[in-house]
Amino acid sequence: MDVTDEAKTNKITWGMLIGSLVTFANLYGPQTFIQHFTHDFHMSASESSLVLSISTFTLAFGMLVMAAISNTWGRKNIMVFSLIGSSILYILVGFAPNFEILLTIRALEGFALAGFPAIAVTYLAEELSGNQFPKSLAVYITGSGFGGFFGRIVSSSVLDLSNWHIAVFVLGTLTMILSIIFIFLVEPSKHFVPQEFSIKNWIGGIIAACKDTKLWYFYGLGFLALGVYVAMFNYIGFPLIKDFGLSQTLVGFIFIFQLMGSIGSMTVGKLSDRFSRAQMLCASLVSALIGISLTAVHFLPIVLMGLFILSCGFFAWHNLVSGWVSSSAIPAAKAYASSLYLLFYYIGSSVIGTIGGNFYDTSGWNGVVGIMIICCILGFILLGLVEMKLKKITKHATI
Structure with missing residues (x-):
């Protein structure tokens, strides 16, 4: 592998690490606030936990849709939409006037988040060859664990100093900055071949x-x-x-x-x-x-x-x-x-x-x-x- 290919692989690897970190930080960040939602919104622990459950629920169905759309729209486009969109929605969570609107935002965020995990492995498999792929894949998977930890520790640390509204804004701003860095690190797909979306083939599969x-x-x-x-x-x-x-x-x-x-x-x-x-x-x-x-x-x-x-x-x-x-x-x-x-x-x-x-x-x-x-x-x-x-x-x- 020449210097140019190695540089490209390193940029993609770092980009996928960042994308994975952003995705799982935004997904699991609110888990830290469940105890505070029970107090602020006067509800039970199970009701407060919906802030996480509703996002994972919409993410689950969103992955089926995003994977199909990416065949037409392109891998990087979907991933950028996912990271930027989920970061904006995460910031909006802190401004929700009541728990119902907060849950609505989190439901939309879960769907937006689906774009990255649904596409990431496919993008790596298409763009990298030989032993580049498994190495980058391992980094991507590591990023998912680190992202969850990053989201919770940032939220917890800010929460001890202020309140959950500020903690949401801080984490959302950080993930937005990281999402912009992702755009410059990861190149558009070069080995991607657009396909016409077919509901028949999708349902058949x-x-x-x-x-x-x-x-x-x-x-x-x-x-x-x-x-x-x-x-x-x-x-x-x-x-x-x-x-x-x-x-x-x-x-x-x-x-x-x-x-x-x-x-x-x-x-x-x-x-x-x-x-x-x-x-x-x-x-x-x-x-x-x-x-x-x-x-x-x-x-x-x-x-x-x-x-x-x-x-x-x-x-x-x-x-x-x-x-x-x-x-x-x-x-x-x-x-x-x-x-x-x-x-x-x-x-x-x-x-x-x-x-x-x-x-x-x-x-x-x-x-x-x-x-x-x-x-x-x-x-x-x-x-x-x-x-x-x-x-x-x-x-x-x-x-």
Whole structure:
């Protein structure tokens, strides 16, 4: 690779890191304010959590639309629209006069946010070749974890000094500046071939991915994975502040476990030659179950250990299932199967994230722990069902 190609690759890599950071900072930034919304808008924890749930819900459906539109409009155009649009909408959140308008803005923001994660991997695959692609992809994925941490820590730090309105404005302004930097770093697609949008082909691909019954077990596992993870970090701030007396800034720093949780994903990669996906997914579910249970112990170091173990289990869980979807789907339905997996993945965070709030309102932190444990048990059941399904398919194939 010559100097020019290396410079281009570095610019794209840095650009995708920034884009990933902006996307997930804007998506998860308000998670820090859930406790404050309960006070300022006089509502329950489950109602306040809608500020995150509604964005992940519209993001999930938006990804299906954005991926199709990008085939006509172009990859970079969609990504720029996503980053700039979501940053503007994030700033507007701070000016919302009531919670209903705030939720409306967040719903629009979730749809706008969908453009970047729906297109990013496709753009990298088209523009980079050889070992450039996996290296840049790894940086992009790292950016998603770092973005969530960045959004929460900036919000928490400003929140301790002022109020959530100012914290929203500060983070929104920072992500807007980063979005503008992205425009100058990432070049327009050079290997992109525009295609005429066809609703018939789009619907046909989705139907093909739905007809493959074994994939529904994976969609269910994705639904449970992010649902458990978001429920944990939506409400853990309540007991950390109430029971352990931590400041908002210190609570913000617990999201560093999202960065450390990538250890789980890396471990899966290293052990993939020694153990089957099913074995590693079982271990991931066990890790998540142990981590969840430890947060019920009224001793801060044990709670923090539980958060770390759950994070490792979650990243491994998501890594394994998302890869399993891609390898199990028929060739014609691979892209649509991955999109549907992400659809259920993000809907899970909306549904279980909100239900967790209902359990917190009625039973406190132990109620949230209970619903997360039930989700893990359901995960074991789905894993058993998919194993039975795959064995049945293999048996018929050998007859």
